[in-house]
Amino acid sequence: KMWGDKAVTTKKSQADSDKGKRFREGKYAMFIHWGLFSQFANKWNGKTYYGIGEWMMDKNMANLTTAEYAPIAKEFNPVDFNAKAIVQLAKNAGMKYIIVTAKHHDGFAMYDSKASDFNIVKATPFKRDPMKELAKACAEAGMGFGFYYSHNQDWTTPYGTVFNTKDNLDPKSFESYFRHKCLPQVEEITSNYGPIELVWFDTPGDMKKEYIEELVAVVRKNQPNAFVSGRAGHGLGDYNTLGDMEIPLSNVDGLWEAVDVSNDAWGYAWYDNNWKDPKEILRRLISTVARGGTYMLNIGPDGRGNVPHQQQKTLLAVGEWLKRYPDAIYQAEASPWKHALPWGDITKKKNKLSLSVYNWPNTGKLYIPGLQTAIKTSRLLTGKNTIPLKHYTEQGWTVLDIPFAPGDPLVSIIELELSGEARVDPS
């Protein structure tokens, strides 16, 4: 009994200190949109539908009924899926946790679900539980792991099509879907995959608060350390998620996250090669952290389970950069300037500022407005060595004499050690 009491106490204090730690300090996560929709790759009956592939059923896309959509499960056999390789990719990319679609709006469970036969183990020739494999690979690699779960929208539920628009929401069928599928599935994903980082609910629409409270209670019960996404609805999450692909221009208070895509959409689309290059991804990551947030970047494996090659290359290039300048991102805080500067952006760690120079000035001078705290040291990092920079003030502006060549081929980092926390005169 005593031992039991003690164990509970330890677990609780552990929970308080660890809760959301990877979210708060890691700052960079991998989002994975992978599901039955990946098998369509935005194509149906020979026609390509340009848009977000996980919305193939939508009337603005291929406009499919469940009877048309569901049978593709028989062709979904992602034999190239390699959980270890994906986790290694995330690790080399410098990401701290992975959030993967356990079930998207199409209602198809990507794991072994007892609550619904419309799942990858029961309905496909693949028969494996890729989420089990991913959870295990994450645990082995020290990578955080968590699930996306579409709690409100479920378009193929046998209890009726639940689009949850005002026009066709039927409260009885929603109640049935909630009791027989949604709630049991959230029990499953929070019970059967070890400790998880967070549950990423999406698109609450006008779902009733009582439903969301029940779902959040399940997460709290089974995963006391896990975060719940702001898109659970009714303010019941642990943090805020901005709009899809939104990176704010001014600092945002509180705990929040930006979610972004590597190309034009989430789920794999055969034609979508509009990849952001490493510098653009870096700018979006740094800018998010500089505004005070955490950045989650999506990948979309294809119907065979492969991560597109170009996507991997880009993630790895960003990962190499993060190895050179970890202090600019990990555990870093928002810019005291509260918005970007003409040449780039600033993140801070205690008395240290990391200046990320996106646009290297060709004048030999870098200007910093309004800094009130004295500079102890200023240096350009190159990943290998550091180059001391001369600093002085000119009409109230801080000026750094910089070399004509940037320190880094992607984004250069100048580090300032201050005599105290940065104070900035907003004028």
Ligand code: H79
């Ligand atoms: O999972 C990803 C999206 O599928 C999901 N959230 C991210 C993380 C999401 N749910 N809703 N939306 C995104 C916005 C939906 C936009 C739409 Fe359309 C506009 C759906 C129907 C009209 C554009 C046109 C996309 C499909 C047709």
